[in-house]
Amino acid sequence: MAxxxxxxxxxxxxxxxxxxxxxxxxxxxxxxxxxxxxxxxxGGGRTRVFAGGDVIVKGGVNFSHVxxxxxxxxxxxxxxxxxxxxxxxxxxxxxxxxxxxxxxIHSNVRYFEVEGGTFWFGGGIDxxxxxxxxEQGRAFHQLMKDTCDKTDSAYxxxxxxxxDDYFYLPHRNETRGIGGIFFDHLRTDKDKHFQFxxxxxxxxxxxxxxxxxxxxVKAYGQRELDWQLHxxxxxxxxxxxxxxxxxxxxxxxxxxxxxxxxxxPMASWGxxxxxxxxxxxxxxxxxxxxxxxxxxxx
Amino acid sequence: MAxxxxxxxxxxxxxxxxxxxxxxxxxxxxxxxxxxxxxxxxGGGRTRVFAGGDVIVKGGVNFSHVxxxxxxxxxxxxxxxxxxxxxxxxxxxxxxxxxxxxxxIHSNVRYFEVEGGTFWFGGGIDxxxxxxxxEQGRAFHQLMKDTCDKTDSAYxxxxxxxxDDYFYLPHRNETRGIGGIFFDHLRTDKDKHFQFxxxxxxxxxxxxxxxxxxxxVKAYGQRELDWQLHxxxxxxxxxxxxxxxxxxxxxxxxxxxxxxxxxxPMASWGxxxxxxxxxxxxxxxxxxxxxxxxxxxx
Numbered sequence: 001m002a003x004x005x006x007x008x009x010x011x012x013x014x015x016x017x018x019x020x021x022x023x024x025x026x027x028x029x030x031x032x033x034x035x036x037x038x039x040x041x042x043g044g045g046r047t048r049v050f051a052g053g054d055v056i057v058k059g060g061v062n063f064s065h066v067x068x069x070x071x072x073x074x075x076x077x078x079x080x081x082x083x084x085x086x087x088x089x090x091x092x093x094x095x096x097x098x099x100x101x102x103x104x105i106h107s108n109v110r111y112f113e114v115e116g117g118t119f120w121f122g123g124g125i126d127x128x129x130x131x132x133x134x135e136q137g138r139a140f141h142q143l144m145k146d147t148c149d150k151t152d153s154a155y156x157x158x159x160x161x162x163x164d165d166y167f168y169l170p171h172r173n174e175t176r177g178i179g180g181i182f183f184d185h186l187r188t189d190k191d192k193h194f195q196f197x198x199x200x201x202x203x204x205x206x207x208x209x210x211x212x213x214x215x216x217v218k219a220y221g222q223r224e225l226d227w228q229l230h231x232x233x234x235x236x237x238x239x240x241x242x243x244x245x246x247x248x249x250x251x252x253x254x255x256x257x258x259x260x261x262x263x264x265p266m267a268s269w270g271x272x273x274x275x276x277x278x279x280x281x282x283x284x285x286x287x288x289x290x291x292x293x294x295x296x297x298x
Numbered sequence: 299m300a301x302x303x304x305x306x307x308x309x310x311x312x313x314x315x316x317x318x319x320x321x322x323x324x325x326x327x328x329x330x331x332x333x334x335x336x337x338x339x340x341g342g343g344r345t346r347v348f349a350g351g352d353v354i355v356k357g358g359v360n361f362s363h364v365x366x367x368x369x370x371x372x373x374x375x376x377x378x379x380x381x382x383x384x385x386x387x388x389x390x391x392x393x394x395x396x397x398x399x400x401x402x403i404h405s406n407v408r409y410f411e412v413e414g415g416t417f418w419f420g421g422g423i424d425x426x427x428x429x430x431x432x433e434q435g436r437a438f439h440q441l442m443k444d445t446c447d448k449t450d451s452a453y454x455x456x457x458x459x460x461x462d463d464y465f466y467l468p469h470r471n472e473t474r475g476i477g478g479i480f481f482d483h484l485r486t487d488k489d490k491h492f493q494f495x496x497x498x499x500x501x502x503x504x505x506x507x508x509x510x511x512x513x514x515v516k517a518y519g520q521r522e523l524d525w526q527l528h529x530x531x532x533x534x535x536x537x538x539x540x541x542x543x544x545x546x547x548x549x550x551x552x553x554x555x556x557x558x559x560x561x562x563p564m565a566s567w568g569x570x571x572x573x574x575x576x577x578x579x580x581x582x583x584x585x586x587x588x589x590x591x592x593x594x595x596x
Contacts (some may be wrong), residue, residue: 229564267534268565
């Protein structure tokens with residue numbers, strides 16, 4: 001069975017490969033800047049941030065491995081014993097693009113274990129376009145389905161629905177974007193689940209590449225930038241009001257700057273802002289709901 | 299004893315007077331725009347928004363009176379009986395100024411009652427400058443103290459501390475601004491507490507006037523605008539992560555646009571953004587902690 005060190009090693013290598021892949025995809029010569037940090041209670045992380053590229057205006061690819069006796073707040077949340085030795089490790093990614101036609105992408109792969117044998121994997125990839133392109137959405141979801149199907153054909157329908165349910169803003173009655181996959185508490189078969197998490201991590205750059213390459217050259221003006229700023233405000237609202245990982249991190253004394261690297265570089269709020277009817281913006285607004293992107297044969 | 303209709307009447311009149319006072323203070327000829335709304339379960343509100351003035355770039359002065367059988371979510375939060383007839387009414391205000399030297403101001407006065415005799419008042423006024431001016435902070439707090447002292451000399455120290463405790467971002471280890479006063483659950487003496495809430499409501503325009511008049515003419519450039527955008531991001535974080543009223547409103551199905559009119563027109567997040575040492579921005583950063591603004595003799 002996969003051991004902690006092997007899993008951690010995969011995550012560190014994944015961070016390296018994703019940063020390299022994104023630098024190449026961006027193509028501006030801009031490099032990730034690394035910030036090493038230590039957690040007072042044990043462990044730490046490698047926060048890597050990217051700013052001012054040709055494609056990515058602000059982004060982060062963070063690795064962390066924190067461990068030690070479980071703080072009371074975390075133990076209460078997870079219904080585990082306070083003080084038990086735990087390890088949590090993973091990679092989390094948020095990329096905010098410059099061009100409004102290139103979607104925001106978010107991904108996370110993570111592993112948690114606590115002394116006594118309890119462990120689980122979690123993760124996912126999801127996409128938030130300011131302008132939804134149906135064909136690109138289908139291709140992204142097809143890749144998510146193909147990635148899932150390698151391990152279990154029941155995964156895509158289950159984890160796609162999980163993402164639809166999770167990346168949802170009830171106070172706006174809209175999804176954050178076009179979803180993707182989201183999963184947590186995979187704990188029944190360690191080797192199978194580790195293989196799946198590796199497949200998901202390795203699918204990150206290939207899933208973003210076409211979304212970048214097909215959209216980065218599209219022309220835009222103030223109108224598209226205004227709409228992007230508006231959509232980013234919904235991203236902020238989701239992350240600060242609903243995102244369980246953000247809330248958990250902030251409440252349990254996680255490293256604020258690493259958690260909130262997910263925030264966009266700039267966002268705007270207008271009172272009762274809504275797109276004009278029969279515009280591309282209104283079309284995207286109408287598509288912010290759970291959709292059947294690819295046929296599912298369970 | 300003051301009756302609901304009298305209290306509600308005061309709040310509606312207060313909204314009129316504050317909107318008039320702010321239009322006059324802004325001086326651009328821009329007027330508040332009213333949005334009437336109804337709550338499906340009973341009651342509704344008059345949302346009034348202001349955009350694009352000479353002083354205030356985005357703001358709202360909202361009156362609401364909602365009533366009906368208490369929804370389960372609200373009853374659980376307040377530990378009251380589901381289905382009991384309740385009334386909640388009040389005025390809430392957030393103003394985002396154009397000039398980075400003019401502070402953001404927030405105020406709320408509110409009254410709640412439920413059948414059987416339970417009632418309480420709450421409210422407060424607090425100020426969030428991007429650049430803290432100590433003399434202006436002292437004058438603002440002196441006015442808050444004078445307003446409190448008219449009813450009870452124990453109020454200012456107690457409600458000033460309440461504001462310091464409430465308008466605090468633990469994940470940033472900083473206060474939102476220079477505080478002010480905050481109070482809730484005033485329920486022992488209805489006429490005294492209603493008089494106090496009237497005094498607080500009536501103190502709003504006089505408290506903001508000097509902050510506008512002394513700062514609106516100050517020159518600023520990109521540097522000050524960048525800092526303002528940064529400080530506004532903390533305002534967003536406070537409201538979406540911590541503010542009890544915002545959370546309560548969003549979770550209990552309040553009117554989203556009226557609740558989130560508190561959001562700034564624009565905000566920015568930079569990774570690990572921090573002011574250079576020995577700058578006005580660093581000085582403000584160092585003052586984002588509870589301060590003794592005026593001498594207290596209890």
